[in-house]
Amino acid sequence: MLPEASARTERVQFAHDSEAEFARILDFYGISWLYEPRSFPLRWEDDRILEAFTPDFFLPDLNLYVEITTLRQKLATEKNRKVRLLRQLYPEINVKLLNKKDYLRLVAKYGYGPPDAKKLPDIDRVLFSAGQIQRRVHELGARISRDYRGKSPVAVGVLKGVFFFMADLLRHISLPVSVDFMAISSYEGDSAGAVKILKDLDLHIVKEHVLLVEDIVDTGMTLNRVVERLRSQRPASLKVCALLDKRARRLVDVHLDYVGFEVPDEFVVGYGLDYRQRYRNLPFIGTLKQELLS
Numbered sequence: 698m699l700p701e702a703s704a705r706t707e708r709v710q711f712a713h714d715s716e717a718e719f720a721r722i723l724d725f726y727g728i729s730w731l732y733e734p735r736s737f738p739l740r741w742e743d744d745r746i747l748e749a750f751t752p753d754f755f756l757p758d759l760n761l762y763v764e765i766t767t768l769r770q771k772l773a774t775e776k777n778r779k780v781r782l783l784r785q786l787y788p789e790i791n792v793k794l795l796n797k798k799d800y801l802r803l804v805a806k807y808g809y810g811p812p813d814a815k816k817l818p819d820i821d822r823v824l825f826s827a828g829q830i831q832r833r834v835h836e837l838g839a840r841i842s843r844d845y846r847g848k849s850p851v852a853v854g855v856l857k858g859v860f861f862f863m864a865d866l867l868r869h870i871s872l873p874v875s876v877d878f879m880a881i882s883s884y885e886g887d888s889a890g891a892v893k894i895l896k897d898l899d900l901h902i903v904k905e906h907v908l909l910v911e912d913i914v915d916t917g918m919t920l921n922r923v924v925e926r927l928r929s930q931r932p933a934s935l936k937v938c939a940l941l942d943k944r945a946r947r948l949v950d951v952h953l954d955y956v957g958f959e960v961p962d963e964f965v966v967g968y969g970l971d972y973r974q975r976y977r978n979l980p981f982i983g984t985l986k987q988e989l990l991s
């Protein structure tokens with residue numbers, strides 16, 4: 698049995714700084730890891746192990762062992778030999794030998810965005826990595842496909858924050874589904890105003906099975922207005938799927954049929970969500986540094 702992932706950097710004694718740095722990068726992007734969890738015998742005589750290899754990391758989410766090389770060529774050659782042998786003896790094991798440049802590229806390749814935390818000075822911490830989001834969205838899509846089996850639902854997204862989620866979710870729904878969007882005004886200190894429909898539905902939803910897709914439900918006031926509006930058009934059914942539920946802040950009790958993640962009472966950005974129109978393009982969901990929120 699492997700020990701539980703993910704150990705945090707401060708609790709582990711790393712042999713090299715480069716390993717500690719790699720662990721910090723993984724932590725930053727919410728990728729779970731185990732440090733040296735398994736040794737693979739490479740040469741043995743009867744019961745005696747003559748040579749073994751213990752890769753530095755195992756990343757359970759990616760099912761990948763990772764060995765970090767230092768910059769010294771002699772060590773790299775030796776590690777290359779061991780990795781080759783490990784691959785021959787244990788073909789079912791995925792293992793990668795990474796130098797520093799390689800692992801920065803690897804992290805970017807898996808969609809975790811710019812790998813260097815220092816390049817994202819506005820982000821306080823990552824709540825959900827791109828990988829975690831994709832896995833959850835996949836699960837939601839599978840559930841929705843099961844629940845709506847035999848039907849052709851209309852998915853309605855509320856712009857703009859929902860555009861990443863909507864695009865990914867629909868790719869995991871294995872049903873004929875129509876798509877439409879609404880855009881509504883948000884409160885901007887104009888107490889005389891009310892929620893305005895900036896873009897209404899193009900499709901008619903009378904007698905249709907409507908799945909309303911939201912990025913985040915905070916007080917619930919926006920969702921409540923949209924639900925009222927959709928109900929007035931007499932759909933056959935109306936369910937709500939929200940990627941994020943900031944339940945602690947709820948004022949209006951709206952029912953959510955599908956929820957991706959619950960989030961704490963903090964302002965979050967990324968994966969479509971903005972702060973003053975910025976940060977929507979981050980591939981993960983994170984919190985902003987407090988001093989930026991004014």
Ligand code: IMP
Pocket residue numbers: 858912913914915916917918919920943963964965966970971972
């Ligand atoms: P509600 O009406 O208070 O539930 O607010 C919902 C809308 O506010 C969402 O659709 C978002 O556009 C925005 N919102 C609420 N919380 C956040 C957040 O933490 N980050 C980004 N946008 C948010």
